[in-house]
Amino acid sequence: MELSEMQAQAAELEQQISALPAGSVTKKTVGGKDYFYHRWTENKKRREKYIPADELENFRAQIERRKELERKLKALKKQLPKAKSANPSAFTTNVRTGEALRSFATSVRGYRRRECFRQLHDFVYGEPQDKVFILYGLRRTGKTTMIRQIFAEMNDAELAKAAFIQIT
Structure with missing residues (x-):
């Protein structure tokens, strides 16, 4: 059958x-x-x-x-064959580009900058090359907020070249 x-x-x-x-x-x-x-x-x-x-x-x-x-x-x-269960270690990925980044960054415009923000800023705006920036660390320490602040500073041309990929 x-x-x-x-x-x-x-x-x-x-x-x-x-x-x-x-x-x-x-x-x-x-x-x-x-x-x-x-x-x-x-x-x-x-x-x-x-x-x-x-x-x-x-x-x-x-x-x-x-x-x-x-x-x-x-x-x-x-x-019946067993249905393969979803992999519990599967990750959820969220990718934002362009105008989605602009709306993503608007909520943090008024926040003050952290001490390490200058290092992130220098990396992003440093000499042009293909850049991939991976940021990891403890929960609730402001990682995403700093990245949002970088996006909030960008002009439209820079924002068109940027992407934010969040893996959880």
Whole structure:
């Protein structure tokens, strides 16, 4: 059986299962008489509803049919290839260029410059060459703010040549 056929069959089984009642049939004896209840879990709470005697056999058949379909679905899902889980070490990357850099930098225009800002400024505006600047360090120490301040100083021509790539 092909993968698409198996997925279609699994979807069909899931649809049939959803149409049938979940849970089980339980019996309670009250005053010497037997009463039957449909018992299921809803929102982490156990619920019960009385089943009249004339509907009992039909209801039991539906519950059994659902359990049978659930067994078939479980067996079918075991045959399906495992979906590859997302790599937990995958990184999120955000790239800003041009006008996006201008709006990225506007919020820090009024901030005062840190002592090490001059070194960053000298690197960026130093002799022209292909430059890649990697900045890393402890959290919440102002790394991104300093880079934003550099972008805030740039004119449109310089900003058109710059890119900010943030990997988290």
